[in-house]
Amino acid sequence: MTGPGIEKFDEMLAADGSVRPAYRGYHEWLSRQDTGLMRRKGAEAESVFRRTGITFNVYGEDDAEERLIPFDMVPRIVTGNEWRRLSRGIEQRVRALNAFIHDLYHRQEIVRSGRLPLRVIQNNSAWLPQMVGFTPPGGVYTHIVGIDLVRTGSDEFMVLEDNARTPSGVSYMLENRETMMAMFPELFTQVKVRSIADYPRNLAASLAACAPEGAGDKPTIAVLTPGIFNSAYFEHAFLADQMGAELVEGSDLRVVDGRVQMRTTDGYRPIDVLYRRVDDDYLDPLTFNPDSVLGIPGIFDVYRAGRITIANAPGTGVADDKAIYSFMPEIVQFYTGEQPLLPNVQTWRCADKDSLAYVLDKLPELVVKEVHGSGGYGMLIGPTSSRKEIEAFRAKLIAKPDNYIAQPTLALSTCPIFTKAGLAPRHVDLRPFVLCSPDGVEITPGGLTRVAMRKGSLVVNSSQGGGTKDSWVLDD
Amino acid sequence: MLGRVAEGIFWLYRYLERAENTARLLAAGHRMALTRRTDEATQEWRSVLITLELDEDYDKVHQGYSGAQVCDFVLRARTNPNSVLSMFERARTNARTCRSAITREVWEAINEGWMNLRELLSRPVREANLGPVLAAIRRESSLARGATHGSMLRNEIYAFARLGTFLERADNTARILDVKYYLLLPSLSYVGTALDSGQWENVLRSLSGERAFSWLNAGRIDARSITEFLLLDERFPRSLRFCQGAMHENLDALARHHGGKGLAHESLARIDAMLDDRTVEQVFEHGLHEFIRGFITANAAIADGIARNYHFQP
Numbered sequence: 001m002t003g004p005g006i007e008k009f010d011e012m013l014a015a016d017g018s019v020r021p022a023y024r025g026y027h028e029w030l031s032r033q034d035t036g037l038m039r040r041k042g043a044e045a046e047s048v049f050r051r052t053g054i055t056f057n058v059y060g061e062d063d064a065e066e067r068l069i070p071f072d073m074v075p076r077i078v079t080g081n082e083w084r085r086l087s088r089g090i091e092q093r094v095r096a097l098n099a100f101i102h103d104l105y106h107r108q109e110i111v112r113s114g115r116l117p118l119r120v121i122q123n124n125s126a127w128l129p130q131m132v133g134f135t136p137p138g139g140v141y142t143h144i145v146g147i148d149l150v151r152t153g154s155d156e157f158m159v160l161e162d163n164a165r166t167p168s169g170v171s172y173m174l175e176n177r178e179t180m181m182a183m184f185p186e187l188f189t190q191v192k193v194r195s196i197a198d199y200p201r202n203l204a205a206s207l208a209a210c211a212p213e214g215a216g217d218k219p220t221i222a223v224l225t226p227g228i229f230n231s232a233y234f235e236h237a238f239l240a241d242q243m244g245a246e247l248v249e250g251s252d253l254r255v256v257d258g259r260v261q262m263r264t265t266d267g268y269r270p271i272d273v274l275y276r277r278v279d280d281d282y283l284d285p286l287t288f289n290p291d292s293v294l295g296i297p298g299i300f301d302v303y304r305a306g307r308i309t310i311a312n313a314p315g316t317g318v319a320d321d322k323a324i325y326s327f328m329p330e331i332v333q334f335y336t337g338e339q340p341l342l343p344n345v346q347t348w349r350c351a352d353k354d355s356l357a358y359v360l361d362k363l364p365e366l367v368v369k370e371v372h373g374s375g376g377y378g379m380l381i382g383p384t385s386s387r388k389e390i391e392a393f394r395a396k397l398i399a400k401p402d403n404y405i406a407q408p409t410l411a412l413s414t415c416p417i418f419t420k421a422g423l424a425p426r427h428v429d430l431r432p433f434v435l436c437s438p439d440g441v442e443i444t445p446g447g448l449t450r451v452a453m454r455k456g457s458l459v460v461n462s463s464q465g466g467g468t469k470d471s472w473v474l475d476d
Numbered sequence: 477m478l479g480r481v482a483e484g485i486f487w488l489y490r491y492l493e494r495a496e497n498t499a500r501l502l503a504a505g506h507r508m509a510l511t512r513r514t515d516e517a518t519q520e521w522r523s524v525l526i527t528l529e530l531d532e533d534y535d536k537v538h539q540g541y542s543g544a545q546v547c548d549f550v551l552r553a554r555t556n557p558n559s560v561l562s563m564f565e566r567a568r569t570n571a572r573t574c575r576s577a578i579t580r581e582v583w584e585a586i587n588e589g590w591m592n593l594r595e596l597l598s599r600p601v602r603e604a605n606l607g608p609v610l611a612a613i614r615r616e617s618s619l620a621r622g623a624t625h626g627s628m629l630r631n632e633i634y635a636f637a638r639l640g641t642f643l644e645r646a647d648n649t650a651r652i653l654d655v656k657y658y659l660l661l662p663s664l665s666y667v668g669t670a671l672d673s674g675q676w677e678n679v680l681r682s683l684s685g686e687r688a689f690s691w692l693n694a695g696r697i698d699a700r701s702i703t704e705f706l707l708l709d710e711r712f713p714r715s716l717r718f719c720q721g722a723m724h725e726n727l728d729a730l731a732r733h734h735g736g737k738g739l740a741h742e743s744l745a746r747i748d749a750m751l752d753d754r755t756v757e758q759v760f761e762h763g764l765h766e767f768i769r770g771f772i773t774a775n776a777a778i779a780d781g782i783a784r785n786y787h788f789q790p
Binding site for chain 1: 790
């Protein structure tokens with residue numbers, strides 16, 4: 001989708017064909033590799049993923065209950081300097097997000113100051129009135145955050161999306177690195193890459209630091225999964241395993257004596273920190289969703305009594321809303337007193353009359369997203385849609401403008417992938433993973449690079465056929 | 477560890493053990509059928525189905541007992557919810573559910589095993605291919621057991637795994653002996669004769685014990701010695717006595733871990749009373765069939781006891 005006049009940025013090669021600094025070491029290594037061997041390595045990687053069960057369940061497909069996310073062997077590389085700049089921006093944004101969510105559930109200073117309209121919160125389906133006036137243990141809402149970044153030029157990184165609710169993908173980040181190191185050990189002796197292997201330990205330490213008072217110095221941590229049919233089950237099991245925590249399902253948990261307890265072979269035993277990978281709606285049928293048979297009746301009362309930490313905090317999803325996203329520059333400034341180091345992508349709120357008129361006029365050029373949507377579902381990419389699709393979307397937009405935001409179609413940077421015909425550029429994004437605790441903010445160097453495997457496609461979501469790459473931060 | 481996960485692990489190893497024993501039984505049945513008249517071969521396949529308690533399900537969808545049909549039913553038929561393929565599938569589902577309780581090596585062995593067998597059993601198994609398929613089933617199960625042995629901590633999880641293995645194995649050995657004994661009865665004027673050594677050898681073969689037995693007995697073969705071997709020999713890893721010892725070891729480990737014995741130990745004491753200081757003559761006097769039935773019941777009660785002691789269910 002690099003139409004005339006839009007300059008596209010390739011991560012490896014500059015416009016004149018020269019290799020960018022980040023890729024010098026890698027490119028030199030690659031030029032000495034045999035193409036036949038590289039092809040065999042690709043097949044090898046796939047069989048490793050199958051065998052180790054690194055799979056992904058796709059909703060709505062009967063025959064393919066477990067699918068592999070395509071893995072590409074060309075790493076996404078950023079230099080140490082680029083990363084230092086990025087991580088400052090990420091840390092600033094994550095601190096602001098946490099302060100913002102706290103404020104939303106307390107005095108709402110940002111609304112009082114006139115920087116954020118009240119309706120944006122009132123219309124937000126992730127808003128939880130039950131959280132009003134309550135502060136989670138350690139004051140942390142967003143224990144684990146994924147910030148989706150896109151790049152359009154050498155110095156132009158932008159935030160495309162904040163994932164404060166339950167960011168996923170970190171297991172792929174870790175497994176991609178393991179796979180690369182197993183396949184190309186000599187590459188890692190030639191190019192020095194910052195390690196990411198501490199992530200599970202850091203996650204456990206970060207969660208433990210958020211344990212409620214009285215939990216002692218070795219709090220019990222459990223990972224709550226919806227079960228093996230969930231699309232991210234592999235990741236839930238992986239993280240529990242790596243942290244040495246129990247992987248629990250709702251049916252294992254019960255409120256006993258004012259604590260959330262899990263059914264062990266010794267009977268019920270209390271949990272201090274619950275890293276939940278289920279939505280708010282399925283946490284507590286008594287509080288949120290009386291029709292749900294899932295969840296742990298009474299867990300929210302235990303939470304409000306300060307006797308368990310739930311990560312991420314219920315109600316954190318307000319910040320993932322794309323209407324909120326459009327206010328992030330103001331939000332960052334309001335809570336940090338600084339200019340945002342990482343810009344947003346320009347965003348039109350269709351709730352505004354003037355913006356809506358503009359968006360309707362320019363629909364074939366824009367990307368339009370649902371404010372509560374995620375996973376690449378329910379969006380329009382104007383330039384790749386047929387006239388019929390655009391008109392159908394136009395009708396939806398007019399019927400419910402509050403439900404949408406629009407953005408320019410960005411020339412996302414490309415990174416080469418291996419194809420049958422050799423290297424070919426494909427669009428990528430980058431999701432760094434951030435841990436927050438009272439001890440501070442910890443950003444794992446790199447993150448998960450998602451790549452659109454189809455030529456020209458801008459959709460990198462794994463639910464839509466996107467793949468992943470190992471993501472390197474050079475130790476330079 | 478979680479009660480649900482303990483249950484998952486326990487059954488994971490039961491499924492693996494049963495899949496493996498089923499393959500052994502089919503291999504022995506096939507060999508038997510090759511060397512016998514048609515009516516005897518039919519009888520042999522029927523006894524395989526009875527041993528596996530699949531005869532009623534089989535009769536609902538099939539008439540007659542050809543080797544191909546029986547093998548297909550036992551190994552892979554969709555009409556058989558207890559086929560070897562679905563047992564491996566359940567083992568693998570349990571391994572996924574209990575992923576954080578097993579090592580990566582164990583998971584990979586089970587996952588790869590399932591992938592291989594799913595491929596091998598994706599179409600009907602031709603007779604020429606039966607041997608390799610049955611060997612593959614045993615091999616995949618052995619690999620999972622070997623990975624378990626070589627990579628798992630000797631903790632509570634391991635104890636549940638081993639209990640699943642030996643409880644299932646004891647049950648399978650008992651059933652094979654029981655069915656064969658009944659089947660062989662018409663040809664036995666009295667216990668102790670060597671009327672049909674081929675049949676008895678087949679019992680041993682179903683339990684992979686033919687070599688061990690002839691080594692111990694210098695090639696002589698008779699019903700009394702074979703029964704003694706399968707019930708009471710503490711050296712043979714598929715005998716009831718051996719399984720009893722392994723169950724003791726692992727139930728004791730659980731008792732140490734949890735600070736006390738429970739219902740499962742009580743049921744195991746019943747098995748002790750049946751096997752300790754027992755001679756094979758006493759067993760025959762009492763009646764082998766009654767003896768085995770009593771054993772199977774007590775063995776099942778151990779499984780119930782474990783489930784209740786260790787909170788498998790809410």
